[in-house]
Amino acid sequence: MGIKRGVSLYSYQQEEWFGRMTWRDELREVATNLGGATGIEIISEATIPHFPFPGDEFYQEWNFEMARWGLEAVCMDVFPDPLIFRRDHVMTDRELAERLRMEIRIAHRMGFKNIRAQADINVVEMALPLAEELDVRINQEIHYPATIRRTDGPMGGRIMDVVEYIEKTGTKHYGLQPDFGIFKKEPSRIYINYYFRAAGEDNWEEKSKEVLERYRAAKTEAEEEELKKWALDTYPKVFSNRYAVGELSHTTTPAEDLKLIAPYIYCVHGKFLEMTEIPGKPGQYEEVALDYENGIRVLKEIGYEGYIDSEYEGQRSQQDRGLEHMANEIEEVRRHHEMMKRLIGE
Amino acid sequence: MYDSFLIRSDSLSNFEEDGKVAGFRFGVRIANYRGCFLSLHNGYYCEVDGVSYPRSAQRLQVNGKPPRTFEDLMQHAVLEHWDMQDEAFLYVYKEGGLTPGTHRIGILESILGAYGRRPDDEEIVKNPPDPSIGGGGKTFNVVYYDLELQG
Numbered sequence: 001m002g003i004k005r006g007v008s009l010y011s012y013q014q015e016e017w018f019g020r021m022t023w024r025d026e027l028r029e030v031a032t033n034l035g036g037a038t039g040i041e042i043i044s045e046a047t048i049p050h051f052p053f054p055g056d057e058f059y060q061e062w063n064f065e066m067a068r069w070g071l072e073a074v075c076m077d078v079f080p081d082p083l084i085f086r087r088d089h090v091m092t093d094r095e096l097a098e099r100l101r102m103e104i105r106i107a108h109r110m111g112f113k114n115i116r117a118q119a120d121i122n123v124v125e126m127a128l129p130l131a132e133e134l135d136v137r138i139n140q141e142i143h144y145p146a147t148i149r150r151t152d153g154p155m156g157g158r159i160m161d162v163v164e165y166i167e168k169t170g171t172k173h174y175g176l177q178p179d180f181g182i183f184k185k186e187p188s189r190i191y192i193n194y195y196f197r198a199a200g201e202d203n204w205e206e207k208s209k210e211v212l213e214r215y216r217a218a219k220t221e222a223e224e225e226e227l228k229k230w231a232l233d234t235y236p237k238v239f240s241n242r243y244a245v246g247e248l249s250h251t252t253t254p255a256e257d258l259k260l261i262a263p264y265i266y267c268v269h270g271k272f273l274e275m276t277e278i279p280g281k282p283g284q285y286e287e288v289a290l291d292y293e294n295g296i297r298v299l300k301e302i303g304y305e306g307y308i309d310s311e312y313e314g315q316r317s318q319q320d321r322g323l324e325h326m327a328n329e330i331e332e333v334r335r336h337h338e339m340m341k342r343l344i345g346e
Numbered sequence: 347m348y349d350s351f352l353i354r355s356d357s358l359s360n361f362e363e364d365g366k367v368a369g370f371r372f373g374v375r376i377a378n379y380r381g382c383f384l385s386l387h388n389g390y391y392c393e394v395d396g397v398s399y400p401r402s403a404q405r406l407q408v409n410g411k412p413p414r415t416f417e418d419l420m421q422h423a424v425l426e427h428w429d430m431q432d433e434a435f436l437y438v439y440k441e442g443g444l445t446p447g448t449h450r451i452g453i454l455e456s457i458l459g460a461y462g463r464r465p466d467d468e469e470i471v472k473n474p475p476d477p478s479i480g481g482g483g484k485t486f487n488v489v490y491y492d493l494e495l496q497g
Contacts, residue, residue, distance in 0.1 A: 013379040016431055017348065046380040051427045082467060083458045084383045086474070087421050090467040118461050198349075198487060241486070316379070320349040 003299060003344045004307045006030070006039020006074050008269070009047055011312035011333050014319070014326065016046075023047050024065055029330060031069035034337040036346070039074040039307040040066070041116075041267075044103055052102060059109045066111060073111035074307045075139070075177070075267045078103040080119060097126035100138065108134040114267050116141050116177050121158065121165050124174055131173040139177035139267055145246065147182055147253040148260055159261065166264055176261050179269035179311070183255055183291040186215055187247040188273035194317035195244035199237040207235070215248060224250050255294035262302040273314040275335035284342065285335040296343040310336045347377050349489045352453060354433065358493040360443030367443040369403075370394075372493065373433045377455050381430040384408065384423035388456035389416040391478040391488060392438060395449055399438045401477055408434035420474070444495050452488045454480045 007030045015021035021029075023042075030037050045051040049058060066073060080099055082091040091099070100117060104127060107115050114137045117124065124138050131138050140162050142148060148159050159176065166174050192211055196204035211231065218227040228248050231239040239245045258265070275285040286292070296308075315327040357373035374390075376382065389401035405413035408428055413435070428434060436453075456477035458470060480486060 010379060013430070017375070017379075018351075019431065043380050045427060046430055049429060051381070051429070052425065079380065079459065080462055081383060081386060081459050082463045083460065083470060084385050084424050086385065086458065086471050087424075088471070090463065090471055243486075316347050319347055319351065322350065 001305045002346070003296070003304055004039055005034065005037040005337060005340055005344070006041060006072070006307040006309040007034070007037060007333060008041035008043075008075075008077070008309045008311045010041075010043055010077070011310050012329050013046065014315045014329055023062075027065050027069050027071060029333075031071055033330075033334060035341055037337055038070065038072050039309055040071050041075040041077065041269075041307075041309040041311075042112075043077045043079075044106060045079070048106070052106060062110050072307075073113070074309060075114040075116055076103065076107040076110065076112040077116040080117075093120070093123050094126065096120075096123045100124070100127035101130050104130050104134055104136045104138075107136050113137060114139050114175075114177075116267065116269075118143075121161060125165075128171060128173055132171070135173075137173045137175055137266055139175045141269070142176060142178045142182055142253075143269075144179065144181040144184060145249065145251050147251065148178070148257040149253075150251075163261055163264060175264045175266040177267045177269060178253075178258065178261075178265060179271045180290055180292065180295055180308075181269075181271040182253040183295045184252040184289065185291050186212060186289055188289040188314070190273045190314045190317050191247050192244075194320065195238050195241060195247070196235070197320055199235070199241070201235065201238060211248075218250070221250075224248065252291075255291060255298040258295070258298045259302055262304070265299075265302075265304055266306055268299065268304070268306065268308045270308040270310045270336065270340065272310070272312055272332075272336055273317075275332055275339065283338070285339050287336075287339070292339060292343060296340070300344070308340060310340075312336065347379070348375060349377075349487075351375065352377055352455070352489060353451060353491045353493065355491065355493060356496060357435075358444070358449065358451070359496045361437060368441070369437060369439040370444045370495075371407075371435050371437045372451070374436050374453070374455075375433055376428055376430055376457070378457070378459070379430060380459075381428050381432075382457050382459050384419045384426045384428055385421075386458045387416060387419055387423075387428070388458050388474060389477040390436060390456065391452070391454040391476075391480070392436070393452040393488070394438070394440075394444070398478075399440065403439045405437040405439075406434055407437060408432070413437045446495055448492050448494050450490060450492050452490045454478065454488045456480055 012026045048054045192208040272287045278284045318327050354373035360367045392399045407413040
């Protein structure tokens, strides 16, 4: 057994947006070019045509294609969008739970055993009976800048509460889904480069390099604050963007923290921004911004036997110039699987 | 996202109503990776040759239906999805339309999708914000295109 490899079709979003690949092409790519990957993850409303009413024909086609390639439907990612009834109100908790139930029914028809959700515990609780009936698990995502232990800040403050709830109730249909973005080593240059370009800065490659060097030199909290101040003073247009300044944060999750939630990890997102060749090792690749080495080591130590699904996200920050400068999603995912295969020790 | 590709470059043309040129239109794509339920679409900041056109002057033609106002979409398109693979047309009312030649168009899409509830949700319901706040989409700046009016 051991850790299994899969792909979130989110990784191929750009190919789809430009009409160069469909979900059928993507399934074939995963099944035939990734050296034994077997898992598929989707975002429901990105992949399913005319979501949430694709028609019976779509479901049957999906199940045929998955059977054709011998693939396993691992996880379906869903979003709450609490403002869809903004003509008169913000969604209530009961409505948010109904949205989850709608997604659970769809996941079930497509063979998915998990959905990835971002929802409060009381909302999940209302959807749990259906999750149990249809055997579809609801997993709370742990997404940067949340950490496993963090009790403040966006999307944080509830991971250990979820663990407490699962242990109190003994449910097998509520779990956790860490995203590798939480194991941050440094900001990806893909992001910093983009923020410089978006602010209209010239020589953005050099400037971005300097920011990264200063980030590596800043170790303490005080030094981080100094770095942010320097960045804002030197490049006010770039770092007045809160996402850009957020990249300078040293918030991270030590991989060892996975041990706190070990029994409740059912899926893992293999987030990455860029795979580069390891110096001196042709054909071997790494994601320098994220700690894959320790993340996968600890997952092995705790006996995790579920999937890590590639979630390539670097393309999004390279679409502001011409087609010739855009990322190659297919190649990035292939490189990511070279790395995962090697670190898993297949 | 897709900053350079949100308007199709050969899609700008005038349109007629009752035999008169009533405005102009162009093909738009969604600036995110998942599409959206159309009731979340809050319209566009839309600027042409330095003049901005408010949401009330805009209509969206999508999913093979006639152009609709954003008020109509908010009221009725709660479970109607704009798929991320699909093009829509933004219609902008301007008596007489645009003159022949090249025009500089700036747009910023405002889609109120979210990962969860946010502190300003109630306020958004009471007073839909101006589309110039952007939000929800994954492109944060107004992006500009120089487009030639098609015959």
